[in-house]
């Protein structure tokens with residue numbers, strides 16, 4: 001919709017005139033005035049294109065590297081108020097879901113917009129559970145990875161490879177096909193993740209046990225050794241389930257934007273999810289939990305925290321697990337995670353790095369550098385400590401983030417596909433490179 005209306009006369013400010021939901025822009029280059037509609041506190045970037053110096057002018061654009069102030073979609077999935085520290089999935093506060101829901105129920109909510117009835121939940125659990133097995137050939141190419149391959153690399157590649165096993169996935173506008181791929185993606189994530197982990201240990205793969213819960217089965221596939229039937233510890237099973245709920249979605253973050261962007265080319269959801277998983281791997285996104293723990297280990301003792309904070313303030317390094325593009329307040333997930341940490345430590349013994357983490361947090365919450373920049377602990381600050389206490393190696397931390405995020409990704413992907421306003425994602429650029437110049441033969445180059 002291009003709805004900027006060029007006005008012949010500059011608009012005069014009349015306080016008595018009725019409120020209009022428009023923005024008046026005066027282009028001082030031409031003295032022309034434009035009235036642009038405002039909807040949901042937003043103007044459409046395309047409306048700026050009417051603002052031109054002359055007929056040959058391309059028209060005005062907005063410049064917003066890293067999408068600091070650009071809405072790329074209309075969404076009804078997740079709401080965040082970063083200043084107040086609010087996070088809701090489909091309107092339900094994260095605190096209530098963490099206390100009362102399960103990960104699979106929350107995944108249903110994200111994908112289907114509403115909490116399920118009892119029979120809907122049973123059916124959903126049945127379908128997800130019955131898509132946990134992976135093709136035997138996948139085991140063969142997992143075997144091809146080097147023994148020290150990072151499990152995120154294995155996970156990304158295997159998710160992409162699923163596209164070759166399920167060619168029906170390319171029928172992205174067939175609702176039945178989409179439903180099936182969503183079962184497959186949510187169902188197979190723990191299996192691929194656990195198999196990648198077992199591969200790095202040189203341990204035999206453990207097949208899914210469909211009588212266990214989603215997190216319980218994951219623990220089974222990771223840690224079962226010689227027992228005939230693996231019984232997950234209920235505290236750890238519950239802790240993992242809550243962590244999965246907290247990580248299920250987070251609106252338009254880097255990986256959600258990736259699945260929307262890649263998916264907008266209409267590639268199948270396995271390839272699009274592999275791209276989202278790759279985005280999550282980065283240390284500024286889902287890889288931050290691994291980096292946060294490495295940082296705590298590097299600091300080494302509570303006494304060395306002030307020295308480390310000094311280095312952070314000097315710009316030599318970052319306090320990993322701190323800061324967020326959206327939250328300028330305590331990340332509500334970090335609050336819940338801190339509580340879970342103590343429950344896990346009661347069972348497994350206190351993680352010795354906890355004291356270092358608490359000291360970093362204490363200093364940072366009082367220090368002007370962090371206070372001024374509104375840097376608070378994010379979801380990744382305490383998760384690493386919990387995962388380590390549960391027996392996970394650090395390389396598995398981003399994997400533990402990726403497993404539950406799949407439900408958010410597929411919800412974002414489907415919403416994008418069904419949004420009539422969406423097209424292939426294609427940003428503009430401001431070209432400041434050379435103008436045309438002629439090719440210079442090698443002997444004439446200096």
Ligand code: ACO
Nearest residue numbers: 284285286288312318319320321322323324325373378380
């Ligand atoms: N430690 C020290 N200083 C920081 C940190 C940090 N963790 N985060 C931001 N800052 C500082 C920056 O140096 C900058 O300071 P300046 O204004 O003096 O230049 C200011 O705070 C703003 O930082 P930006 O990088 O512009 O903020 P942005 O919104 O782009 O980045 C990000 C957000 C990437 C999360 C950043 O805070 C960061 O790198 N944190 C550490 C990594 C991390 O924990 N990532 C996980 C995020 S949560 C998630 O993805 C699940």
